[in-house]
Amino acid sequence: MRTTPLGSTGLTVPIQGLGCMRLAGSRAPDGDRDAIAVIHRALDLGVRLLDTADLYGGGRNETLVGRALRQRRDEAVLCTKFGVVTTPNGGLGARGDAAYVRAACEASLTRLATDVIDLYYLHDRDPTVPIEETVGAMAELVTAGKVRHLGLSNVTGADVRAAHAVHPIAALQAQWSLVSREVEEILPVCRELGVGVVPYCPQGAGGLNLAASARPRPPHIAGVSPTLAEVVRDVARQHGVRPGQVALAWVQQQAEVWQVAVVPIPGTSRIDHLEENVAAAALTLDPAALSRLTTASRPH
Template sequence: MEEKVPRVKLGSQGLHVSKQGLGCMGMSFLYGPPKPESDMIKLIHHALNSGVTFLDTSDNYGPHTNEILIGKALKGVAREKVQVATKFGITTNDGNTEIRGDPQYVRSACEASLNRLGIDYIDLYYAHRIDTRVPIEVTMGELKKLVEEGKIKYVGLSEASASTIRRAHAVHPLTAIQNEWSLWSRDLEDEIVATCRQQLLFPELGIGIVAYSPLGRGFFSSGVQLIHSLPEGDVRKNLPRFQIENIETNKAVFDRVTEMAARKGCTPSRLALAWVHHRGDDVCPIPGTTQITNLNQNIGALSVKLTQQDMAELESYVSADVVKGERHALMASTWIASETPPLSSWKAD
């Protein structure tokens, strides 16, 4: 198949990825029961053949099973044809979740991910969440060693504060920050985006932005219909924005986006995803899906052109005072905009 999705530079350290990636979490984790392995491998192969070569996973998805799935899908695929991003840091034992960023854990997690994925190096390795007990300089110091050893190529952080990003970047250049970013999840615009872009005078220091859940966890694909069709075990059933007390207000948001999409000659999902693409050349959204038809729909967002007036109109529909409910069921437990203690406080074992 002719390549549909162009490659772009992510950050300024040398990583090139498809302009739109594929979030793989829902294939194995959180969004209902794991999907049939053979179907997901076909989906991944279809993505690669369509030019979507930037695959996003984590050791926490399953846990572990999503990395194993991707490893199976990549057998026989030329390594240079795909960019694999995975993450470390969220551990679950006996139902208790812990965030770890200590050097010993960072190294062991990386080596375990390499083994599950069946690859010699990880293109982009993120701290999935920030360990607030460990100075970010310590975590980054171990990641820098892994880069020097060739086990990872580039480093990223997810849901870190602006100050944590700056401190991390001083130890070893960051290639990307991964945060939730969609029409109705825009808190990163307060500080994070500016922090990633403040090095515009020094392009070699720029940090790319990877937007997860760019379709509002599926809401901008099908609106309220999504909520009624979620299977048992789907974590989205617990999201505040999908609760009865909020859904009527948020349904009106989707209706307005749908009306504008009709005027633009596209679907609501393509319009919402196009909005993320139009936020900058340094932004790469990674919408997830388990259906080839939805993947094709998402690729179509790249052909939707929006003017500044279109952008402003869309944003007026989903302003913070209009959308009801937090973006996550337990905001504190998502470790959003996490800070870490100063390096002077660290005492290595």
């Protein structure tokens, strides 16, 4: 698979990764074995960037990924996230104080069964803590050799600037697809600072595949308008591929539009879907198809 520098911090990865969130939480007898098989198949296909978080499955996802990499750690660019915590009332909050950054990293290293995390993300910023303090503590982890590169998730352009002033940021992880384009407001900052973009849910959380494939088309799904579904379906038919592959290719080709590194991390728990996603890395949409998709995806 073709590779790209992810940001300007020296990290080079294939142009598509694997989001491992969907591999968490299975209680089926063969759930873990099947999940590990997906990760191993991804590595076999040239997918190197594996994305998890301490939030997923209450840490169980990190443990699973660590097990999958027990004999193949050197093949993976291992990414995880911290900062989202469970509140006393059972909800979710954020924590970014320096002490927590250090403790969270140690816990993730243990679960992942590794000595170093290749890309460590702040999952969501703590509004009570200056982002400079959080990223400063993350930078100390780099100095200590526990982390190689730093990333941010679900932040603003101002947050990216403030964080980058403390320590170079390799990647911004954000939702980006034909049905979710808010991150485009931040992309000029990423381009200016040399920060790569790692889109999660690049296929619209599966909604694009479902809405564009169904016969007849079901009512409103995951924000997919009838017009967008029709265009995605038509472009897929012209290229002889599935709608989800078109959606993924559109995101990947935004690297040329915005002049930033783009490495989407589609998630799946099925090997056949994984193989379809990887095939989309080689799919090139012509300018007319890109224009139709972009126009149809604009909010109305």
